[in-house]
Amino acid sequence: MVEHYRIEGCLAGKVLRVNLSTRQVLTEETRPYAEQTLGGRGTNSFILLQEIKPGTQWNDPDNLLCFGAGSMVGTMVPGACRVDISSINVFNGGKGSASVGGFWGAELKYAGYDHIIITGKSEKPVYLYINDDQVELRDADFIWGKTTFETETILRQELGDEQIEIALIGPAGENLVRGSAIMIDAARAAGGSGVGCIMGDKKLKAVVVRGHGRIDVHASDRFVQAVDRCYQQLRANQAMMLSMRQSLTERMTDMDFEAWETTMVVRNGQDDYWEPERRRRLMNREFGVPTMRRAVRACCTCPAGCSAFMAIDSGDFKGMKGEGFWINTVMSASRFDLADPAAVVAFWLKSNELGLDTDYVAAGLAWAIECYEKGFITQADTDGLELHFGDGRVLLRLMDMLVYRRAIGDLLANGMVEAARKIGQGSEYYLSHVKGQPSIEPFRIPKGWGLGVATSPVAGRHLRGSTRGPIHSGPKDLDFNITDYKNQARSVVWQAKTKELEDNLGICIYVGTWSGCHSLTPSNYTELVNAGMGLKLTSEDLMEHYARIGRNLEKAFNALHTDLGRSDDLPPRRFLEEAVKSGPYKGFKADESQYNKMLDEYYELWGWDKSSGLQTRRELEKLGLGDVAYRLAQRGKLVEE
Numbered sequence: 001m002v003e004h005y006r007i008e009g010c011l012a013g014k015v016l017r018v019n020l021s022t023r024q025v026l027t028e029e030t031r032p033y034a035e036q037t038l039g040g041r042g043t044n045s046f047i048l049l050q051e052i053k054p055g056t057q058w059n060d061p062d063n064l065l066c067f068g069a070g071s072m073v074g075t076m077v078p079g080a081c082r083v084d085i086s087s088i089n090v091f092n093g094g095k096g097s098a099s100v101g102g103f104w105g106a107e108l109k110y111a112g113y114d115h116i117i118i119t120g121k122s123e124k125p126v127y128l129y130i131n132d133d134q135v136e137l138r139d140a141d142f143i144w145g146k147t148t149f150e151t152e153t154i155l156r157q158e159l160g161d162e163q164i165e166i167a168l169i170g171p172a173g174e175n176l177v178r179g180s181a182i183m184i185d186a187a188r189a190a191g192g193s194g195v196g197c198i199m200g201d202k203k204l205k206a207v208v209v210r211g212h213g214r215i216d217v218h219a220s221d222r223f224v225q226a227v228d229r230c231y232q233q234l235r236a237n238q239a240m241m242l243s244m245r246q247s248l249t250e251r252m253t254d255m256d257f258e259a260w261e262t263t264m265v266v267r268n269g270q271d272d273y274w275e276p277e278r279r280r281r282l283m284n285r286e287f288g289v290p291t292m293r294r295a296v297r298a299c300c301t302c303p304a305g306c307s308a309f310m311a312i313d314s315g316d317f318k319g320m321k322g323e324g325f326w327i328n329t330v331m332s333a334s335r336f337d338l339a340d341p342a343a344v345v346a347f348w349l350k351s352n353e354l355g356l357d358t359d360y361v362a363a364g365l366a367w368a369i370e371c372y373e374k375g376f377i378t379q380a381d382t383d384g385l386e387l388h389f390g391d392g393r394v395l396l397r398l399m400d401m402l403v404y405r406r407a408i409g410d411l412l413a414n415g416m417v418e419a420a421r422k423i424g425q426g427s428e429y430y431l432s433h434v435k436g437q438p439s440i441e442p443f444r445i446p447k448g449w450g451l452g453v454a455t456s457p458v459a460g461r462h463l464r465g466s467t468r469g470p471i472h473s474g475p476k477d478l479d480f481n482i483t484d485y486k487n488q489a490r491s492v493v494w495q496a497k498t499k500e501l502e503d504n505l506g507i508c509i510y511v512g513t514w515s516g517c518h519s520l521t522p523s524n525y526t527e528l529v530n531a532g533m534g535l536k537l538t539s540e541d542l543m544e545h546y547a548r549i550g551r552n553l554e555k556a557f558n559a560l561h562t563d564l565g566r567s568d569d570l571p572p573r574r575f576l577e578e579a580v581k582s583g584p585y586k587g588f589k590a591d592e593s594q595y596n597k598m599l600d601e602y603y604e605l606w607g608w609d610k611s612s613g614l615q616t617r618r619e620l621e622k623l624g625l626g627d628v629a630y631r632l633a634q635r636g637k638l639v640e641e
Contacts, residue, residue: 002537002546005536009217010074010216010532013030014027015117034071040070040504042500047064065195065204068084069115072505073109074214075217079510082099083101083105085190090415091193091435094457094561095558096458098182098195100182100188111131123203127143127155127205130210140205146171147355149322152166152168164208169200170355173199177197178415179361189358226524226532230511234520236519245306248330249289249325253285253288264330264334265432271580271581273580273582273583273584274334278337282333289325291341299508310349324348324349325345332348336362337390340390359460364412364416364438369389370430372388383401432574433572434456441461441466443590445588449482451595452464452467463499465493485595489599497543498513501525501547505525507525529542548606548623556628566613576592606619614632617640
């Protein structure tokens with residue numbers, strides 16, 4: 001077990017606790033938590049596991065909503081901007097988590113806080129105002145019902161300070177749409193797990209932060225040298241940095257770009273091949289998505305910048321503008337078979353404006369369209385709206401129904417699994433979900449990608465271990481191919497561990513490991529932690545102790561709060577039974593026996609029991625989590641070894 005040293009730098013110093021029911025505000029030291037986990041997502045996971053009792057529901061007052069800035073956020077480390085927001089997952093009752101960049105996290109730390117832990121429920125809408133030591137709950141009636149764009153504008157005018165940073169929800173969160181996001185900087189979405197829905201349930205409209213402090217480091221000279229090495233490595237990889245800066249608005253104009261062939265799920269999973277003519281229409285340089293890009297914005301301390309500012313100047317969606325165009329945008333487009341460039345950009349901008357998680361919308365509404373085409377639902381359910389793939393105007397009207405709970409939208413807002421249960425007729429087979437959460441991800445072609453999504457403890461997302469091959473992520477010396485099952489488990493485990501470190505430190509993956517550039521690696525993180533926080537760790541300590549602790553905390557939370565098991569770590573049934581219908585990978589599907597072999601290796605690499613997927617006493621005690629092992633054993637969720 002790694003020896004814990006006293007942390008001497010990089011932390012703001014305080015955890016802020018706010019009870020919305022009693023309006024009580026307290027603070028405590030961050031250090032005891034960070035010394036267990038390094039900070040960020042790890043600390044949020046630790047607090048949730050320790051403080052939420054099994055049986056607590058996502059909409060109970062005792063549920064916690066935890067905001068945690070990574071330990072390097074607020075320093076000069078490149079890409080150190082990430083904030084983890086954790087709570088109970090609204091889709092399955094297990095661990096929920098969403099990560100978001102921007103400038104909010106740095107401002108929180110400059111105000112003196114590493115984490116905000118929110119409990120209770122307000123009787124009326126409020127927003128939390130933090131200005132250094134000034135912490136207040138203020139009336140939010142005047143912004144309740146407003147979109148995210150409107151709310152940000154109004155709060156800046158109300159407070160008279162353009163330097164404030166705001167985390168907020170839109171109408172989706174207020175109306176308890178399960179797939180609601182928490183928005184930062186108007187375009188950075190903390191999507192997944194329904195964190196925006198939980199914030200709405202607590203009647204918390206926004207968290208406004210203003211800070212005037214600074215973050216000190218332990219050994220400033222060594223820290224600056226370590227940071228300088230990071231920037232040198234990033235400058236040496238200008239090709240990847242340029243690629244990020246192009247925000248996919250340029251990269252995806254290349255019809256040979258590998259993502260077109262391997263990560264596009266088409267028409268809600270009816271195929272995994274999107275015809276080149278549809279792609280060309282979307283990404284045409286003369287009239288497609290690239291013509292709408294006006295600028296690119298970067299998050300705090302990011303040397304690249306990946307957030308495209310888009311503006312639509314003509315057509316049905318003229319006048320819409322804002323940030324955001326990602327790989328998920330294109331994955332959503334193919335799922336809707338939507339090749340209208342303006343409609344695809346409008347879909348993304350409207351999601352931000354309403355405060356929606358785009359993955360939830362894409363997976364859920366594409367499923368609804370297929371249900372309509374198969375006759376499971378009719379115009380009587382859709383208030384007369386005809387649902388068809390490829391129609392952007394219909395899609396945006398359906399989004400309004402979802403957010404404002406009109407007609408079929410009321411059913412869909414409560415979660416697609418529940419909607420499928422009520423619709424019946426075998427409709428759940430066509431719903432792509434992982435552990436209850438709708439997912440836009442591919443499983444038939446990229447095997448490591450699918451394994452990472454299926455095993456993610458927060459369900460259905462690709463940034464907890466998914467890989468597309470050695471040129472994209474994974475140990476550099478690992479030999480494997482994107483479509484093979486061999487060695488995928490090793491790569492997924494390695495990527496999950498590096499992502500844990502990046503989330504705990506608050507470093508964006510786009511300057512780290514997942515993007516494939518390997519510009520920053522665990523050896524860089526080791527230097528930064530030792531110089532900045534005053535620790536004496538090796539890269540192995542980080543990878544085999546702190547990273548393993550984080551994943552084990554999340555898995556233990558799921559075990560204590562849900563009945564999720566090994567079968568929940570497999571792909572959705574449709575991808576196991578139906579093959580790709582066209583294109584170069586025609587005939588490919590997810591083979592259940594091969595997936596189970598990957599799962600065996602995956603569990604063994606984590607030190608878990610491969611037959612059940614449960615954690616083992618040996619692994620938990622090795623990590624100093626004997627108390628967690630005891631609690632799991634009490635509930636019959638531990639394998640004794």
